[in-house]
Amino acid sequence: MSVTLERRTSAISGVNPVAKLATALLVAGVLVLSIDWVSATVALGLELVLFAFAGISARTFWLRTLPVWVMAPLAGVTIALYGEASGRTHLEWLFVHVTDGSLTLAIATVLRILAIGLPAVVLFITIDPTDLADGLAQVAKLPSRFVLGGLAGLRLVGLLIEDWRSIELARRARGVADRGRLRRLPGQAFALLVIAIRRGSKLATAMEARGFGGDTERSWARESHFGGRDVALILVGAGIAAAAVTVAVATGDWNVIWARS
Amino acid sequence: MTDAAATGARVSARGWGWRHAGRPDWAVRDLDLLIEPGERVLLLGASGSGKSTLMHGLAGVLGGEEEGEASGELEIDGSAPANQRGTAGLVLQDPDSQVILARVGDDIAFGCENLGVPREETWRRVGEALETVGLDLALEHPTSALSGGQKQRLALAGVLAMQPRLLLLDEPTANLDPEGVREVVEATRRVLDRTGATLLVVEHRVAVWRGLVDRVVVLGAEGGVLADGSPEQVLTGEGEALAASGIWVPAHPPRRPQRRNIEAGPPLLSTEALAVARTRGDAVQSGVELFVAAGQALVLTGPNGVGKSTVALTLAGLLPPAEGTVHAHRTLAGRAGAHPIRWRSRELLTRIGTVFQDPEHQLLTGRVREELAVGLRALKLGASEIEERVDELLARLRLAHLADANPFTLSGGEKRRLSVATMLATRPPLLVLDEPTFGQDSRTWEELVAMFAGLLDDGSAIVMATHDEELIEALATRTHALTPQREAVLS
Amino acid sequence: MTAAPFITTSSSTGRKRPSFRWRVVDIVVASVIGVASGLVFVAWNIAHEPLSNLVAFLPGLSALFGGGWLFAGVLTALVVRKPGAAIYGEFLAATVSALVGNQWGALTLVSGLVQGLGAELVFAAFLYTNWRLSGTVLAGMGAGLAMAITDLTLWYPGAGILFITVYSISAIVSGAVIAGLLSWLAMRGLARTGALSRFAAGRDVAAPR
Numbered sequence: 001m002s003v004t005l006e007r008r009t010s011a012i013s014g015v016n017p018v019a020k021l022a023t024a025l026l027v028a029g030v031l032v033l034s035i036d037w038v039s040a041t042v043a044l045g046l047e048l049v050l051f052a053f054a055g056i057s058a059r060t061f062w063l064r065t066l067p068v069w070v071m072a073p074l075a076g077v078t079i080a081l082y083g084e085a086s087g088r089t090h091l092e093w094l095f096v097h098v099t100d101g102s103l104t105l106a107i108a109t110v111l112r113i114l115a116i117g118l119p120a121v122v123l124f125i126t127i128d129p130t131d132l133a134d135g136l137a138q139v140a141k142l143p144s145r146f147v148l149g150g151l152a153g154l155r156l157v158g159l160l161i162e163d164w165r166s167i168e169l170a171r172r173a174r175g176v177a178d179r180g181r182l183r184r185l186p187g188q189a190f191a192l193l194v195i196a197i198r199r200g201s202k203l204a205t206a207m208e209a210r211g212f213g214g215d216t217e218r219s220w221a222r223e224s225h226f227g228g229r230d231v232a233l234i235l236v237g238a239g240i241a242a243a244a245v246t247v248a249v250a251t252g253d254w255n256v257i258w259a260r261s
Numbered sequence: 262m263t264d265a266a267a268t269g270a271r272v273s274a275r276g277w278g279w280r281h282a283g284r285p286d287w288a289v290r291d292l293d294l295l296i297e298p299g300e301r302v303l304l305l306g307a308s309g310s311g312k313s314t315l316m317h318g319l320a321g322v323l324g325g326e327e328e329g330e331a332s333g334e335l336e337i338d339g340s341a342p343a344n345q346r347g348t349a350g351l352v353l354q355d356p357d358s359q360v361i362l363a364r365v366g367d368d369i370a371f372g373c374e375n376l377g378v379p380r381e382e383t384w385r386r387v388g389e390a391l392e393t394v395g396l397d398l399a400l401e402h403p404t405s406a407l408s409g410g411q412k413q414r415l416a417l418a419g420v421l422a423m424q425p426r427l428l429l430l431d432e433p434t435a436n437l438d439p440e441g442v443r444e445v446v447e448a449t450r451r452v453l454d455r456t457g458a459t460l461l462v463v464e465h466r467v468a469v470w471r472g473l474v475d476r477v478v479v480l481g482a483e484g485g486v487l488a489d490g491s492p493e494q495v496l497t498g499e500g501e502a503l504a505a506s507g508i509w510v511p512a513h514p515p516r517r518p519q520r521r522n523i524e525a526g527p528p529l530l531s532t533e534a535l536a537v538a539r540t541r542g543d544a545v546q547s548g549v550e551l552f553v554a555a556g557q558a559l560v561l562t563g564p565n566g567v568g569k570s571t572v573a574l575t576l577a578g579l580l581p582p583a584e585g586t587v588h589a590h591r592t593l594a595g596r597a598g599a600h601p602i603r604w605r606s607r608e609l610l611t612r613i614g615t616v617f618q619d620p621e622h623q624l625l626t627g628r629v630r631e632e633l634a635v636g637l638r639a640l641k642l643g644a645s646e647i648e649e650r651v652d653e654l655l656a657r658l659r660l661a662h663l664a665d666a667n668p669f670t671l672s673g674g675e676k677r678r679l680s681v682a683t684m685l686a687t688r689p690p691l692l693v694l695d696e697p698t699f700g701q702d703s704r705t706w707e708e709l710v711a712m713f714a715g716l717l718d719d720g721s722a723i724v725m726a727t728h729d730e731e732l733i734e735a736l737a738t739r740t741h742a743l744t745p746q747r748e749a750v751l752s
Numbered sequence: 753m754t755a756a757p758f759i760t761t762s763s764s765t766g767r768k769r770p771s772f773r774w775r776v777v778d779i780v781v782a783s784v785i786g787v788a789s790g791l792v793f794v795a796w797n798i799a800h801e802p803l804s805n806l807v808a809f810l811p812g813l814s815a816l817f818g819g820g821w822l823f824a825g826v827l828t829a830l831v832v833r834k835p836g837a838a839i840y841g842e843f844l845a846a847t848v849s850a851l852v853g854n855q856w857g858a859l860t861l862v863s864g865l866v867q868g869l870g871a872e873l874v875f876a877a878f879l880y881t882n883w884r885l886s887g888t889v890l891a892g893m894g895a896g897l898a899m900a901i902t903d904l905t906l907w908y909p910g911a912g913i914l915f916i917t918v919y920s921i922s923a924i925v926s927g928a929v930i931a932g933l934l935s936w937l938a939m940r941g942l943a944r945t946g947a948l949s950r951f952a953a954g955r956d957v958a959a960p961r
Contacts, residue, residue: 024858082811105910120857153783177606200784211375283955669945
């Protein structure tokens, strides 16, 4: 997990996180406009080629992108069964209506989720929260009080995970762990929330005692650089999006979501 | 300005008081106090005398009108603390909750950034602060990998980089092992010698700061100052009263119990080539050979992070052994089988009770009375028996007046007593205690130790992970010292 | 500098007008709630698949479990009671979910933003004065409606009218119950533990002690 603050080295790890975020949003923002298999396939194909140059090990890639590979077909099945019907009917049972049209939409849905989800995961793997916060506050000019507050909250993740483990062990010691895990979940989540808020209140005092949140203009001990590499990454993203749209429009498959039905 | 930075600040309170919003009572009231530049003051007082409120007030972090109301005046160098951020630097008790950022360098630089200190100057100060507190770490070093003592020194460095003229330490060593305590006190001494800052430190254990302070101030529970003078004066005159209110005064240590019966009973638990791990595949100790017998107290000792708690929780049947076995003898196991980790949660209740280091991890309900009944309900005891046992425990652990309170709202000592009581409710013959006396005042300590001694006399067995020397001297039948077995992650 | 005199106003126990400015403790505690909620999101990302398969017989009913991603904004707003809290809490939780890695990629951030906005608009419509159950449930419904809009646009644009209808209603019901009612109960419980003593939310629910 990138939230565990490991520093990694790979081709894109040095790129400003704001550029990665912008690229992922740019690709997603364009692909989401249409539901067709052509634009999604073009984007996905280009992305898969580029992943090879990202410098991420195959193991990491599959491990981290696994949820996307699982989710995409499931969403596809949903659309195949309940998607807008058109063309030949293959199966009809209760609300289920599988048609040529719904199957085409399903394939497009699967490809589209992959094309949107995969690059985001790959780009986010190498984001260090500290660098992201630096970038968001200095490059994207978001309000520093909120960015740094969020960052400090994020640092508590490790502690909260440890708390969670202790809470679980303690349930066993208290004699209540024979019940189902799912039924204990709300109680444990509540206990975690209490502990988290306690920690947060103390952290807030510590931060305020160090002058955080005052009226003085803040200085930055480390500069967040935004240079040629960052612009290049965004251009690559724009290139993928443009190629996808161009090919889909050319083949006549571009299918804008709000213009449908 | 170099002169001003090189001297301490002057603190004055005139009839000062503070009441938190929504509370009927004042946390501090009618306080008159004058501290001259460069003085080193130890601030004592029973819990509830408002020591922390005063520290927060001086650090300017009590908040505005929304959070409470003030009376009188509280000033640093003649002006309100909230108007001069950076003049006072505050270090708090909990090491984990005051690390702000993920990297050592960033964390120390945080205060400077907030004060708008230019970049080059910030990094110069960061280096200087690291050196002064004796932390030999890279700027990129992850703060999550630090020990408690290192985290407290990091907090001190972060404060130091702001060049404060008043150093406020609010029980900075209460959560540390002896090594960590020594590190923090030494670092503080160096900071004071270099900066000449005024020091105000709150601490329950007088011995820790005795050699560093030149004045002791005692706050009264009803407001105002009870005693004020040199350490000798105050500790001689007020020592007994302070000890009675829970402060650790060297000349008045808490009473140690007389053991009635130190005979060992039958064996309950033993281990063979045991390796333990908190997370799978990450063993911290291996080849552990231990046995526990009725009526005996086995103490696990060793430095921070050595795996004391992990061994204790594995013995308690909560963590699976990474290798080897934990063998429960027939006396303890009954019909449940020889491996505690395979027991059902309910079967543990009448066999092994575990008291966690942080009581909040084991709270389950919204009322103290309910909390004590949880285990008894799981055992499906009758309503009248449950009520009987709960009432008995409430009385025995002085919790009766809190029977309907929400457990999370109790004080640290009350929570500790409650967490012990929840385990005693189902009368297990073996108790596993993880740092049971951590951060407790001397009165709670005395009560806990007396109770543990009584349990041992009655034939219960105790396993505890601790580095409390007094506790070990008072109760240990045997100690098992754990030594680090893998490359220390810390350095 | 002259000393800022503190004036004792011992009888000012009356309700003060709440300030809309975020204090440091508001920001940090909102962050912590957002982050902790984000961890719950991560667990929910995995757990909701088998759950939604249980109701797969009716199209769109899976949105009934969507509330598991909607409570962060409502709960954050209930605790800190500041403008923007719902958006901030929901967005931060979504960020944690995205950083850990999930199937929705960068668009998790968009969903988080819009769903936070859905709850925020309801709280804002009451001028940030209704923190009772009624306002909370409505805010949950707002978040639910926002979820229906984002999901149907981003992920199910090919869906038929039946699916769209069922999905929207399920999302709103889920928002009302999980994000609304549950958040409200959680806030009351938190207040009773004393963890919210620095917040008006905590002082309104007096701890029985």
